[in-house]
Amino acid sequence: MRLRQIFVIGLALSLLGIGVPAWSEDDPRSCNDQLPAGTPSYVVCRTLATPEEAAEIAAFWLSDDGKNMVDSGPLDRLELTCDQPGDQCPEAEGDGEIHDVGAPDVPGAEDGGTPECQNGEQCYVDGHGISAADRAAAQQTPAGQATQAVAPTGMRVWIDTELADDYKAGNLEEAAKKVAALAVTQPGVVGIRFSSQLGFNQTFASADEVDKFVTEASNALHALVPGKKLAVHTVVPVFGCGGNETCRTEMTKKYPLLDPDHIGAWLTNGLIDQLSLDTGHLATEYATWKIDAAEARRNQSIQVRARAWDAYGQIAYEDASFATAGAAPLTEEQTTQAITDRIAAPLQEDAAESVTLWSRWQNDQGQVSRAYGEKWAASATWDQLKKLGEIRPRLATVYDPANPEVDVATDLKNLSEVFGQVYLHAA
Structure with a gap:
C-alpha cells in the first residue's frame, strides 16, 4: 500500500510541477550540463525538486499512515441530471433507444458487410x-x-x-x-x-x-x-x-x-x-x-x-x-x-x-x-x-x-x- 502511495504522489508531482527555465548556469536546479553541445538555447533542463525536497514532500503525505492523503480526498463532483428546472443539456445524437450489447449501430453492419458512414465514405476497415x-x-x-x-x-x-x-x-x-x-x-x-x-x-x-x-x-x-x-x-x-x-x-x-x-x-x-x-x-x-x-x-x-x-x-x-x-x-x-x-x-x-x-x-x-x-x-x-x-x-x-x-x-x-x-x- 505504501509503495502504491509513493507512486501516486510521484506521478502527481510530475504532472503538477511547474519549472522555471534555468537561464543561469548558477541555478542550483539547472541540469543544462547534461545537454549535448550544440543544443539550442531555448532547450533547457531544470530539476523540479531536489532529493531533499522530494523526501520532505513524501514525508508530508505519508506521515500518520497517510492521513493527509486520505483527508485531501477527491473533489466534490458536479452532477447535472437534466431533470431539474434551469438545467441546460445538449441534445444527444442517435435514436434515443437502448440497444442490446453487440447490436450493430451502423446501417448495413448487421449483414456482415462494411458499414458506411453518413456521408457514404468507408468508416471502418x-x-x-x-x-x-x-x-x-x-x-x-x-x-x-x-x-x-x-x-x-x-x-x-x-x-x-x-x-x-x-x-x-x-x-x-x-x-x-x-x-x-x-x-x-x-x-x-x-x-x-x-x-x-x-x-x-x-x-x-x-x-x-x-x-x-x-x-x-x-x-x-x-x-x-x-x-x-x-x-x-x-x-x-x-x-x-x-x-x-x-x-x-x-x-x-x-x-x-x-x-x-x-x-x-x-x-x-x-x-x-x-x-x-x-x-x-x-x-x-x-x-x-x-x-x-x-x-x-x-x-x-x-x-x-x-x-x-x-x-x-x-x-x-x-x-x-x-x-x-x-x-x-x-x-x-x-x-x-x-x-x-x-x-x-x-x-x-x-x-x-x-x-x-x-x-x-x-x-x-x-x-x-x-x-x-x-x-x-x-x-x-x-x-x-x-x-x-x-x-x-x-x-x-x-x-x-x-x-x-x-x-x-x-x-x-x-x-x-x-x-x-x-x-x-x-x-
Whole structure:
C-alpha cells in the first residue's frame, strides 16, 4: 500500500510541477550540463525538486499512515441530471433507444458487410487483402489462439514479430500478410511490433538500409491493416552519455546504425506509432566515463524529452532485469529499489508513457529467467509488482504462447494481475 502511495504522489508531482527555465548556469536546479553541445538555447533542463525536497514532500503525505492523503480526498463532483428546472443539456445524437450489447449501430453492419458512414465514405476497415483462409490459418497458430484467450483478462494486445529477416530474404509481403492476419483475428489487438533490437543486431549494414526496411515494412502493414498501430524496439546508446562529448563520440563510432536523427525520423514521418527504447545497457555501457546506471537513465530521459519524440508517438522503456534465473531471485528490498529506478523514474520524468518488463525469457542455453516463481510459485518480486495497480495500464510484458509457463489461459490470467498490455510473440 505504501509503495502504491509513493507512486501516486510521484506521478502527481510530475504532472503538477511547474519549472522555471534555468537561464543561469548558477541555478542550483539547472541540469543544462547534461545537454549535448550544440543544443539550442531555448532547450533547457531544470530539476523540479531536489532529493531533499522530494523526501520532505513524501514525508508530508505519508506521515500518520497517510492521513493527509486520505483527508485531501477527491473533489466534490458536479452532477447535472437534466431533470431539474434551469438545467441546460445538449441534445444527444442517435435514436434515443437502448440497444442490446453487440447490436450493430451502423446501417448495413448487421449483414456482415462494411458499414458506411453518413456521408457514404468507408468508416471502418478490417484488413485489406486478407482472405478468410488467411484469418483461419492465423487463428490456428499459438499467437492466434492466445489473442482469443487474452480477451477475458482485459489486457490490450500487440502482436510482436520480427520482419527484418523476411525483408532480407525478399519475403516481406508474405510475412507481413501473415502477421496482419493475426492482428484482425480478434478485437482488442492494438497493433503490431514488427522488429526488435533494430540497428543493434547484425541484420543490416547501414542506417540507410535500416530506414529502407522500416519504410517498406510500415507501408506494407499500413496497406494491410490501416488503423492498427505500428511499433519497433531499439536502443540509442549515445543518449546515456549526456553532455560527455568523449562518450558521445565513442558511442557514435561503436553503434553507427543507431543514429538518433534517423530513429526520430521514423516517428516524425509517421512510419511508427510507438518507439520502445531498451534500458539493459544503461548499467554497464558507460563505466569508462564514470557514468552509473541512474545518471545514464537520467541522461537518456533528458535527450528523449528534448527531442519531443512523444509529440509524434508513444515512447516506451523496456527492461528485462526483473526476471532472474536459478535460485537467486530479487529480494523484496531489491525489487522495491528496482521499481523505483526502472519504472517510477522514467514515468515521473515524463520520458516514457509506458514500461515493458520481460516477465519470462530464455537464453540460448535454454536457461529460463522469471520475475515470478517456477510454475507460478510465490515470488517476492512478483508480490511487489502486483502492488502497482495504480499504474497497471502503463505496464506491459512480452509473452511467448508457444512456450507457456503452465498453459496460455493460466499464464495470461496471472500476467493481467500486473500488466495492462501484452506483446504476444508470433514466430
